[in-house]
Amino acid sequence: MSTAANVRPAHEEVVEDATGARIASASELGVFATLRRGVQMSPQILDGIWVTLLLAVAAALGRVVVPIAVQQTLDTGILPEDGPDTGRVALLVGVAAAVLVVAGLCSAFVNVRLFRSTEAGLAALRVRAFRHVHDLSVLTQNTERRGALVSRVTSDVDTISLFVQWGGIMLLVSILQIGVATVLMSVYSWQLTLVVWACFIPLFLVLRPAQRRVNVAYTAVRARVGAMLGAISESVVGAETIRAYGAAGRTGRRIDAAVESTRSAMVRAQKLVALVFSSGVLVANLVLSVVVVVGTMLGIGGGLSTGELVAFLFLVQLFTGPVQMATEILNELQNAVAGWRRVLAVVETPVQVADPGPGGVRTPRGPAHVRLEGVRFAYPGGPEVLHGVDLDFPEQTSVAVVGQTGSGKTTIAKLVTRLMDPTAGRVLLDGTDLREISGTNLRERVVLVPQEGFLFDGTLAENIAYGTRGTALGGGDRAESADGATTVTPGSALDDRIVEAVAELGLTDWVADLPDGLRTDVGQRGEGLSAGERQLVAIARAYLAEADLLVLDEATSAVDPATEVRIARALDSLTAGRSTITIAHRLSTAEAADLVVVVDQGEVVEVGPHVELARAGGVYAAMHASWVAQTR
């Protein structure tokens, strides 16, 4: 049944060079590629874009019409030789006001439409990047601080929103306005129009390299904000350590340095932006003086009347306004691209322990049989820690893996649960290579309880229920509402099941002693509980998940002996029909296991039942003798 065997000659092949993917600080894509990719990721941004664009053009035209109407009112209504024409003024003012209101409404609707589409697109981008972080391998996740990762789905995305909500469309409108103004100016004087364009050419030439620098500056700002959040997050998560060692001063200085580096990056970016923008202002105003001089020359030559020159000066404003606007938007674009690149860098990070997805093999539920064949493993950039391990974890068996610190025990646990893939060899579940099994199926069947069980801020019951599956409770009674929050209604079937599980694990007394029993709030990261208590929650949680194979990695290391013994006994009774693999220092676990595996320096040195190994006089016998001496 193993298709894997055909594809991979087991033992020898080195599957992947475990250099370990890192999350890049920013994607390497160019500006246009970034925009294209960004819009691909958030197609909602383009929803109804044509209507929006049309409305934007109408709003912009309205803005042009009004100054012209004012000019007209003055010329034909107020200034005529024969005195002001009240009726005409009333008419013109009325029309202009109406146009103004319509244009205002258009621009309001443009704003609303843009907010709707871009917020939808950016929400999708956030979620996509968030999900990708979870899909990355554990080793890749560990290459970036959590605080900095958070910035990728929060402030980096926020940076994009400003440009897409406003800049993108205004850039198009500005270009359109520049075109319209050019045509209008040409009607009065094509020579002056050429002069105006000629004045702007140096600006356009300078703009490209300048924008590249702005881009670099903004990218630096984004990266430093990420680093700053990483430093702040460290100071908050490590609060207890910092207090216990009086390290607040130093931690404060580290944060200050990160804050200062963000500040100086912002100032640098702002200086460049100021330079670019004021260059635009300079050219726009210089153009006026050039037009006055050249226009007068042309006029003297007879090519232009005074009225035409004054009108032209007015039109030049319609031209330079959007040009200045465009330089500003281009700056904003660089900022958005900087944010986008940081988010895209996450999405582009290769998933090294990839879920084969829906095409993956679905192994049937039931007793799990795990086999390691010629498994080798090295952490990225490190020496090999497992040197060709062959192991068999028979179904319905409890196996204890023991060995010194650093012997490779935990690595075996991570490979069996496919938190990592071996650098060579393969791990089989019921004969199928783990790499070919669908992620959902694998997690249903194999569950790891790590040494430091993480608790969510919430109640004890919610934490225990986290990870329950519909199958376990019948009738799809999941501990989850539609929005992904875990909720446990007192008295529900789920609640009963939790109470039952707690009782089966012999933890009823402990729960009863807590301030609010199962409704006790565990606090941030479960810090309201002690490390041992957090482990109890993690065990109860795994117990409820009803996996076929439970892998416990030092899962009871901080629990008192009496409780540990109770739990071991409970897990023993539950393993009827299931398998457990326990990584442990405390050899009481090994005594109770059906089979003991002894690992030493990356190799399996002994396998057998406790009674046999204890008598065999080998590595295990020595370990066990010392354990007995220490504990009794």
Added chain:
Amino acid sequence: MPVPGSTHDRAHHRTRNGTTPAATSNDSSATREGRTRPGGHGLTGSRLRRSAQLIGRGLRAEWRIYVLAIGSSALFGGVTVLMSQAIGQVTDSVVVPALAGDAEARSRIWVAGLVLAGIAVTLALTVAARRVFAGYGFANLQARHRTAVTHQYLRLPMSWHRAHPTGQLLSNANSDVEAATGVFNPLPFALGVVVMIVVAAVMLFRVDVWLACAALVVIPVAIVVNVVFQRYMSPAITRAQQLRAEVSDVAHESFEAALLVKSLGTEDREERRFAARADELRAANVRVGVVRAFFDPVIELLPSLGTLLVLGVGVVRIASGDVATGDVVTAAYLLTVMAVPVRAFGWVLGELPRGLVGYERISRVLDAGGILEPGTVHVPAGGAGAHVRVEGVGVDVRAGGRTITLLDGVDLDLAPGSTVAVVGPTGAGKTTLVSLLARLSDPTRGRVLLDGVDIRTVRPADLTSRVALVAQSTFIFEDSVRSNVTLADDGEAGAPSDEAVWAALRLAKVDEVVAHLPGGLDAPLGERGANLSGGQRQRLAIARALVRSPQLLVLDDATSAVDPRVEQQILAGLRSGTERGVAQPTVVMVAYRMSSVALADVVVHVESGRVVDVGTHDELLARDAGYRALATAYAQEADRRAAAAEDEIDEPHGIVEDDRATEEVAE
């Protein structure tokens, strides 16, 4: 007449409109704890008053820079007016006569061009100066807020931290700061160009009072519009900032739980949880956007409508013969001058609601109480192990509206240099008890004395140099091994020498591990200490405590992931301190392994928050039944199992039939 620069920095000032990054803030518990105290950082009074406070405090904090920024802006306003006047002048006195054939005027055209060019350069310089100074001011204010907030995080007690999600705190330091300072982006421009309003208004009144009134009617209308705007905007923006914090919170918590999520395969659930918050944030941002979408065009409309009104009123005034036609033209032109500052104020007003919300969210952190009052008594370090007395100590916490007692009536007297084991079932209050010894929190009742001095009165620096606590879960900083042990910067005065670090690592039995890391003491460690095993991390944390040569060493089950044999060696090493000429510290350890407990001079048995018994291991075994059950749990279990095995000796269940596994033992 054309007015240059009517589009000045629209984009710049629109920065961070309501929906962009703002910050976050705290949940309701923050509100509860962080109630604004009189004299605190919170803004007080009416909205107008609070707005003025927000702006005033910022300007005062960076007043030098803002004088320059606003000055440049005022200069810009003046030069803009000058430019319009100059163009008018040039047209009237040079262009028109020149075209009419005036030779003298023709010769002046170059001069006119140079004057205009000079004004253009000045204008551009004022813009550049304003933008640069405004940029400095903005960045400096953000840095100030961030420094204040993060230093407060370092001061606030653990109880506060447990109630406030990390993600929210990140949001406070990031998007709330951005929100609180957003208004300072357009501010220098708006304040500077007030000059333009003043100039224009004065000139308007000199032209005609009625025309002036028609023109200035824009201002009260703008105020009314703004009041309406604020009413809709404030709740919308408050909600958006709150959700921004929640999104950050879910992301942080979920990323921290990454290993759990993977091992339980709950990626889909986490995605739904995050997507739900992200979608709420989207809706809130759209709501903010809709309000803003209408406010912005209305503010932009006002000056244009004002111009039309002036034309309407003007034609009536001309008809009645009160004003000349030229006056109306001048008034209309002056209004286009006024449009710039009116719009600029629109940007400031548009940012204000978000600024107030962000600032208040920051203030809640800055005003949060519960900081342990630092002591002032100087206690010189050094000397032998500390004498620890715990007198009538009790600890209560509030949970779900009730008061829960975690510890009660604890009295202990620990002799200098003794080794004390604290033993009890999981959840008995051991951690709470030992954390009082390092003053991670203060007891509700009673006191802890260190060599006869109440530790609440001891200077924090003295306390941390005398007492070191190694917690259950180890935290590794993203830094070198050396800095993780010394918790000091390289070369910092008073930092332990490399020899001292190696000695501590040796005592903690982790020196060989470090020696094998590439770079040794300089080897970088990841945030989660990913390149070390759990046991190695714990030993590094112990070295971190030992390098300080504390007089009181508190080990809160700090060796749970360490090999029992190694643990023995570490504890033995601590006790042999005297042989090395080092004074033996008093050691208080929470322990489970009887081998460790047996090393202790005294055992304290804790159950349900009370000390049940104190004595030697043997004494307690003899007289304390609860202790006996705990101490002999493994032995009893082994006996039970042995008995059970006898019963079913004929039917060994679950022993491997597959002989493959046994074969491999060979290798």
